[in-house]
Amino acid sequence: MSSAFALAYIHYRYVSNLFENDRNFSHLSDLEREMSLRTEMGFYYSYYKTIVEERPFIAGISKLMYDRLVEYPKEVNAFNRFNIHPEVIIGAVYRYFEPWLNTTTYRECHMVERDAYHSPVQSCVGIGQPILFYLEAVWWLAGLTVAALFLHAVTLSESIFGGILAVLQYFANHTECTRVQWAPNERENLALPLLLLQGWLLTLQLRVKERSNALQLQISIFFINCLCLLFWQFTQFIFLTQLAIYFVMEQLRIIDVKTLSIFLHSHFCGLHMAVLLLQGNDMLKSSLYTSFFLVLSAYCMFFSSLRVKVNNRVDLLVESWLVLLRVCIVICTSFYLKKLISDFLEVQEDSHVWDILYSKFTDYKSFHTLIYTCSKVFDFLPWSSVINMCVSFLIPMVLINIYSVLVTSLTHAAEECTKKIDKKISSIERDKASEVNEETDDSGIENSTETKVRKRKQSLPKDLDVIDKEIKEKIEKQDQLEETKDILIFLLRNLQLEPAVFYNIAQMVAFGIMAVLVMRLKLLFATQLCLLSSLMLNKNHYIIPKGVSKYIPLLWLLILAPIVRVLMYRVSQEMSHIGEFSDYPQEELLEWIVREAGSGAFAGSMPVLATVMLCTRKPIVAHPHYEHLEARQRAYSVYKVYGRFTAEELYEELTKLKATYLIVETKYCYGRSNNGCSFGEIWDIEAPATVSRPQLCHTLLTESVDHFYPVFRNQLYTVFRIHDFSVRYMPRSFDT
Numbered sequence: 004m005s006s007a008f009a010l011a012y013i014h015y016r017y018v019s020n021l022f023e024n025d026r027n028f029s030h031l032s033d034l035e036r037e038m039s040l041r042t043e044m045g046f047y048y049s050y051y052k053t054i055v056e057e058r059p060f061i062a063g064i065s066k067l068m069y070d071r072l073v074e075y076p077k078e079v080n081a082f083n084r085f086n087i088h089p090e091v092i093i094g095a096v097y098r099y100f101e102p103w104l105n106t107t108t109y110r111e112c113h114m115v116e117r118d119a120y121h122s123p124v125q126s127c128v129g130i131g132q133p134i135l136f137y138l139e140a141v142w143w144l145a146g147l148t149v150a151a152l153f154l155h156a157v158t159l160s161e162s163i164f165g166g167i168l169a170v171l172q173y174f175a176n177h178t179e180c181t182r183v184q185w186a187p188n189e190r191e192n193l194a195l196p197l198l199l200l201q202g203w204l205l206t207l208q209l210r211v212k213e214r215s216n217a218l219q220l221q222i223s224i225f226f227i228n229c230l231c232l233l234f235w236q237f238t239q240f241i242f243l244t245q246l247a248i249y250f251v252m253e254q255l256r257i258i259d260v261k262t263l264s265i266f267l268h269s270h271f272c273g274l275h276m277a278v279l280l281l282q283g284n285d286m287l288k289s290s291l292y293t294s295f296f297l298v299l300s301a302y303c304m305f306f307s308s309l310r311v312k313v314n315n316r317v318d319l320l321v322e323s324w325l326v327l328l329r330v331c332i333v334i335c336t337s338f339y340l341k342k343l344i345s346d347f348l349e350v351q352e353d354s355h356v357w358d359i360l361y362s363k364f365t366d367y368k369s370f371h372t373l374i375y376t377c378s379k380v381f382d383f384l385p386w387s388s389v390i391n392m393c394v395s396f397l398i399p400m401v402l403i404n405i406y407s408v409l410v411t412s413l414t415h416a417a418e419e420c421t422k423k424i425d426k427k428i429s430s431i432e433r434d435k436a437s438e439v440n441e442e443t444d445d446s447g448i449e450n451s452t453e454t455k456v457r458k459r460k461q462s463l464p465k466d467l468d469v470i471d472k473e474i475k476e477k478i479e480k481q482d483q484l485e486e487t488k489d490i491l492i493f494l495l496r497n498l499q500l501e502p503a504v505f506y507n508i509a510q511m512v513a514f515g516i517m518a519v520l521v522m523r524l525k526l527l528f529a530t531q532l533c534l535l536s537s538l539m540l541n542k543n544h545y546i547i548p549k550g551v552s553k554y555i556p557l558l559w560l561l562i563l564a565p566i567v568r569v570l571m572y573r574v575s576q577e578m579s580h581i582g583e584f585s586d587y588p589q590e591e592l593l594e595w596i597v598r599e600a601g602s603g604a605f606a607g608s609m610p611v612l613a614t615v616m617l618c619t620r621k622p623i624v625a626h627p628h629y630e631h632l633e634a635r636q637r638a639y640s641v642y643k644v645y646g647r648f649t650a651e652e653l654y655e656e657l658t659k660l661k662a663t664y665l666i667v668e669t670k671y672c673y674g675r676s677n678n679g680c681s682f683g684e685i686w687d688i689e690a691p692a693t694v695s696r697p698q699l700c701h702t703l704l705t706e707s708v709d710h711f712y713p714v715f716r717n718q719l720y721t722v723f724r725i726h727d728f729s730v731r732y733m734p735r736s737f738d739t
Contacts, residue, residue: 603663
């Protein structure tokens with residue numbers, strides 16, 4: 004554990020330094036720091052800010068449960084809609100320690116000079132500053148990622164050097180394994196350490212047979228399952244792959260039904276607790292993960308005993324078809340059950356996920372799918388990532404390990420078959436020799452009293468139990484002889500795949516498929532590859548001849564030398580990146596909103612609205628959390644400003660949303676894209692009937708348009724006041 008803590012501290016320091024180098028964060032003002040948390044990062048941080056600033060604490064919780072800032076004028080339960088539990092937990096911890104943190108020991112302020120055109124700003128450092136305390140928690144979670152990876156790799160490889168090798172590969176492929184240093188509070192960065200801990204505990208559960216540890220493992224897995232579902236909405240798809248892998252393992256008889264049932268029990272407890280703490284999140288209740296879990300539970304209770312005992316190749320063929328049939332039935336039933344639940348609850352929250360997958364394999368395109376697929380993080384896995392992982396020998400090492408596991412498993416099965424056959428042959432020869440000896444003894448004249456007594460006893464009727472036992476022994480011997488005749492069946496019966504190794508390899512395959520489809524998920528795939536690289540040091544899977552075993556240290560030196568070279572080069576490359584955050588146009592916009600804007604709600608692009616809500620605490624009508632049908636509809640209405648619609652059409656949409664101000668960004672209005680991803684091109688695909696019209700934002704920025712009155716303008720942002728027809732000013736009349 005001390006080694007795990009040391010590695011966690013190294014990674015904690017590493018990512019915090021990378022973040023500081025990238026933004027010069029310690030020399031920014033509070034406003035600049037909040038502005039640097041773009042899009043979803045600023046959106047989630049705003050809830051932490053609410054917890055920290057509201058007095059008393061219960062008032063902050065109430066404000067999150069009845070949030071009128073995020074989808075004005077509608078009240079939204081943030082606990083139900085968004086995965087904000089990390090912010091609530093960190094905020095609660097900060098509030099508890101606040102009397103000690105708000106001292107000069109943990110907080111120091113200084114003035115920072117900027118360029119000649121901007122006034123100096125005050126910058127405070129130390130964990131007494133709320134945003135730095137928040138980031139400190141994120142960095143320690145990043146450290147926990149490496150600690151969990153190390154512990155998991157040590158358990159899997161049964162060697163501490165296997166854990167060290169996995170961590171070396173993690174640092175050598177750091178840009179592929181995480182982006183916490185660039186996007187600190189993205190949900191995957193908070194959930195990944197917990198997912199690694201859960202994988203480690205599952206590996207222990209598949210290996211440890213002592214009943215004394217079973218309860219502790221089960222409770223730990225259930226608790227971590229719940230936290231994973233609370234921290235990241237995508238966790239349900241990861242848990243879906245886990246359920247599928249365990250089901251396949253049970254079908255292939257790698258684990259028994261009892262092990263599958265124990266695994267399902269931990270998911271049962273975690274799922275129900277997560278739904279309770281998310282206050283009935285519809286997307287989770289109607290997810291494919293939930294329906295698949297229900298179908299698997301029904302299988303374990305009612306249908307798991309319907310198996311065929313494989314005694315010959317006909318039985319093998321029948322059981323193979325039955326396995327395929329059971330898998331198809333479970334999959335189809337799960338999809339049908341999901342549809343029933345979604346229709347009953349009238350939920351369409353995850354419809355965009357299936358649309359995105361459909362668009363990746365067909366020509367189907369829509370506004371919502373293009374919003375995702377035009378972003379690099381949602382594109383297919385680039386070849387550059389695969390090449391990077393090959394250069395560091397990560398992928399080649401894992402392929403060699405998988406080959407070694409297969410070879411050693413087959414070799415062990417062949418050796419077991421050989422031993423059993425030799426044992427049976429020697430047993431048969433002994434039986435024949437004893438029969439020959441008995442015949443030789445009976446061939447002579449028996450005059451002794453003992454011989455007469457023995458023959459008399461043999462002639463007496465035997466007890467029925469003794470007769471039954473002898474008959475069973477003869478049948479078993481006959482079955483064993485018949486079994487050895489079919490080498491394939493005999494080999495399959497003795498083939499033992501280690502459940503923990505099989506699970507982790509299958510999980511790597513599942514993560515690989517996810518990463519190929521969505522590049523953002525490559526962090527799951529690359530981290531799992533680092534874990535499996537530790538199998539290189541598992542002596543149970545060595546395929547090196549015994550005569551060459553004395554050269555293993557030299558072999559390791561040859562393997563580690565290029566890995567260390569790549570590691571040093573990439574770490575130095577990351578550390579050499581120096582940047583500084585500044586966005587004066589947006590700072591000017593936010594200061595104007597605080598100083599001049601009224602109490603109305605703002606409409607605009609999702610990234611800038613998240614910043615407006617965080618920095619000014621003004622209500623907004625759309626937000627970056629796209630995992631809800633109404634949120635997508637609101638964004639669709641607001642983004643019409645960048646399409647070829649009329650001002651009246653946009654005005655009607657914004658009036659329905661009760662928006663008072665509209666923010667138009669020059670980069671979105673006049674921006675161009677090489678891959679057809681500018682907003683003008685997206686709207687041309689979504690609404691081809693309007694192609695002949697000019698873009699509305701061009702008209703708003705260059706002409707005077709009814710209902711939209713410019714009240715602020717700089718080189719990047721223009722704010723329009725939206726005239727409200729519900730307020731009419733009538734001239735006063737006087738009687739004469």
